[in-house]
Amino acid sequence: MIDRPLAVSCGDPAGIGPELLFRAFGRREALGLPAFAVLCDPDFLQARADRMGVDVPMQRIDDWTKVETTFARALPVLPLKARFDDCPGEPLSAHATGIVESIDRGVAASLSGEAAALVTLPIAKAPLYEAGFAFPGHTEYLGALAERATGAQVQPVMMLAGPSLRAVPVTIHIPLSAVPGALTAELLEQTIRITERDLRVRFGLSRPRIAVSGINPHAGESGKMGHEEIDLIAPVLHALRQEGLDIAGPLPADTMFHERARAGYDVAICMYHDQALIAAKALAFDETVNVTLGLPFIRTSPDHGTAFDIAGTGIAREDSFVAALIMAAEMAAGSAS
Numbered sequence: 001m002i003d004r005p006l007a008v009s010c011g012d013p014a015g016i017g018p019e020l021l022f023r024a025f026g027r028r029e030a031l032g033l034p035a036f037a038v039l040c041d042p043d044f045l046q047a048r049a050d051r052m053g054v055d056v057p058m059q060r061i062d063d064w065t066k067v068e069t070t071f072a073r074a075l076p077v078l079p080l081k082a083r084f085d086d087c088p089g090e091p092l093s094a095h096a097t098g099i100v101e102s103i104d105r106g107v108a109a110s111l112s113g114e115a116a117a118l119v120t121l122p123i124a125k126a127p128l129y130e131a132g133f134a135f136p137g138h139t140e141y142l143g144a145l146a147e148r149a150t151g152a153q154v155q156p157v158m159m160l161a162g163p164s165l166r167a168v169p170v171t172i173h174i175p176l177s178a179v180p181g182a183l184t185a186e187l188l189e190q191t192i193r194i195t196e197r198d199l200r201v202r203f204g205l206s207r208p209r210i211a212v213s214g215i216n217p218h219a220g221e222s223g224k225m226g227h228e229e230i231d232l233i234a235p236v237l238h239a240l241r242q243e244g245l246d247i248a249g250p251l252p253a254d255t256m257f258h259e260r261a262r263a264g265y266d267v268a269i270c271m272y273h274d275q276a277l278i279a280a281k282a283l284a285f286d287e288t289v290n291v292t293l294g295l296p297f298i299r300t301s302p303d304h305g306t307a308f309d310i311a312g313t314g315i316a317r318e319d320s321f322v323a324a325l326i327m328a329a330e331m332a333a334g335s336a337s
């Protein structure tokens, strides 16, 4: 149990975020969900509910202390300064200011302790870029906000956590052609250290078992299919093993995700985005949660995107968002595993 609410940022209003909110709120008692409030334009939310023919009681509130008492009877909404048009499936760069305001205020509430954690609904990158937003995703933006707030250097680490796999990409939202250049010993070492620490501190694993992939086919086949494993990855793993970390690798990525292999580790560290995320989403698209490690606050998110193709139709599944709410609450309560 947590004694403070979760902050939910609204994501892209043209996506499926609003309907996930409505559905999760409607199941709050059955699922025993923690209290949450969304940072959004209340008139827009009402318009989307009306458009979809969904009867969701909503209540505007003006501060976080009102969430707990409101949640039993209505979805608490903290109004944004920005207004949104209701246009499911049609993202607008004019919405960028409000989307970013929602994230900023969720982060501020999580840092101040008014909220126990931040759960972000999906954003689409293209309309934000068009409006001048300079970050490839939440992960990088949250790292920058954390640096600004703490004055300390922050490396945010993306982890996709599902029922049978936790997977971490070392390089995140960059073109595949840029991966070999971006993959440095320092980045790899820091990513492993942050993952290992957060799995102990935030997920209660006393000595996380870490499996690290190679980057080349067959983990380089003894240097015949690439040298990054020999020159870069293996030396980092050797040094961390000397410190007592439980690390296997570099492993061929194609054979480290089958069921028996997964039983041998608690987290897979992968060299690039799709190596980690294809495995996580293929295994459990509906249940996997995107968690940002390395931050001075807790942030989770569903593993899927804005799904513009189905926004407003009512067929979106809320499972991953519900899993993100539950994981955020468990992390805040110190009971995540």
Ligand SMILES: NC(=O)c1ccc[n+]([C@@H]2O[C@H](COP(=O)([O-])OP(=O)(O)OC[C@H]3O[C@@H](n4cnc5c(N)ncnc54)[C@H](O)[C@@H]3O)[C@@H](O)[C@H]2O)c1
Residues within 6 Å of the ligand: 016, 121, 122, 123, 124, 125, 126, 138, 290, 301, 302, 303, 304, 305, 306, 307, 308, 309, 310, 315, 316, 317, 318
């Ligand atoms: N956390 C985030 O903010 C986040 C995560 C992933 C992708 N994105 C962004 O979302 C946008 C769209 O990305 P995409 O199309 O690659 O992925 P997507 O996850 O939005 O959609 C992929 C497919 O899965 C379906 N789908 C997604 N979520 C679903 C749900 N809850 N229920 C039922 N079906 C669902 C969609 O209809 C689509 O067919 C991109 O701009 C991407 O950057 C954001």
Ligand SMILES: N[C@H](C(=O)O)[C@H](O)COP(=O)(O)O
Residues within 6 Å of the ligand: 136, 137, 138, 139, 140, 277, 290, 301, 302, 303, 304
């Ligand atoms: N790579 C993520 C995914 O596909 O799930 C997605 O882009 C979200 O990333 P952020 O949490 O950084 O927005």
